[in-house]
Amino acid sequence: MSEKLSVYEVVTQRIIEFIEQNNELPWRKSWATVESAQQNFKSRKPYQGINAVLTGMSGFSSPLWMTFKQVKETGGNVKKGEKSTPVIFWSTLEKKVKDNDEDEEKTKKFGFYRLYHIFNAQQIEGIEFPEIVKPIQSFDPIEEAEKVIRDMPKCPPIRRDGNGAFYSPVFDVVTIPDTFFTPEELYSALFHELAHSTGHPSRLNRFKEEGDDHKFGSQTYSREELVAEMSSAFVLNTLGIANESTDKNSAAYVKSWLRALRNDPQMVVTAASKAGKAANYIMNKEEGHVVGDK
Numbered sequence: 001m002s003e004k005l006s007v008y009e010v011v012t013q014r015i016i017e018f019i020e021q022n023n024e025l026p027w028r029k030s031w032a033t034v035e036s037a038q039q040n041f042k043s044r045k046p047y048q049g050i051n052a053v054l055t056g057m058s059g060f061s062s063p064l065w066m067t068f069k070q071v072k073e074t075g076g077n078v079k080k081g082e083k084s085t086p087v088i089f090w091s092t093l094e095k096k097v098k099d100n101d102e103d104e105e106k107t108k109k110f111g112f113y114r115l116y117h118i119f120n121a122q123q124i125e126g127i128e129f130p131e132i133v134k135p136i137q138s139f140d141p142i143e144e145a146e147k148v149i150r151d152m153p154k155c156p157p158i159r160r161d162g163n164g165a166f167y168s169p170v171f172d173v174v175t176i177p178d179t180f181f182t183p184e185e186l187y188s189a190l191f192h193e194l195a196h197s198t199g200h201p202s203r204l205n206r207f208k209e210e211g212d213d214h215k216f217g218s219q220t221y222s223r224e225e226l227v228a229e230m231s232s233a234f235v236l237n238t239l240g241i242a243n244e245s246t247d248k249n250s251a252a253y254v255k256s257w258l259r260a261l262r263n264d265p266q267m268v269v270t271a272a273s274k275a276g277k278a279a280n281y282i283m284n285k286e287e288g289h290v291v292g293d294k
Contacts, residue, residue, distance in 0.1 A: 018057050027233045028233045029056055041070070052234075095108060163177060167193040174194060188232055191232040192228045195231035203281060231274075
């Protein structure tokens, strides 16, 4: 088994176990705002993409994390019996390969995922960690959601009187109905469809990378749906809009994602990377490191 595949399997299995035990999708959990996001204690860089999911579903109240090496270098110790949480990062290596056209060797870079293990501040002793408290929300999340939509770069036209929620890549138009029961359901659906729209050539051009076969039930359809699902959750979590009340948390919906993840161990890692980019695009944020970036 290759290292790359083992990384996918380790991460996917952890997420599958969480879903089975909690009957909920971990990427739909409400995380703290940027000020108190899950982050590395040394660099203070928030985790993004799949790493935000992995650390967010851990259940610890502290958002601060360290590698075993960082703990030792800082003069602390990991408490006896504590288990680590896996996170992954994109790395590259250089390798000489033969160029068939010129019949000579050239140095090329190859990318791969590396698995790291981190520990939460609550699992560590001998280090004085600062208390990080989630700030009191000082804005109206619904108003902020509308502002995000207004400020989204090259935002597609949005029809708010349709018979269903969908995005048309041919016409580059988002359509949603005006019959949602709650604002949370409305914005959950709207950001889902806006996430789809980021795949358009005028934005992130994701559809060209994946091909145009997004027919219902196909593998690329499932992957693109997961990108939109996770991206919507990332945006809602950032805005502080609860989304656990939507019908997408039904038992059947959760089980459908369990089947999809088991059939494709790579799906959740690659989707989380693309979802992070899509969410950053929607929120007009300068893109930081998202797992899977080359």
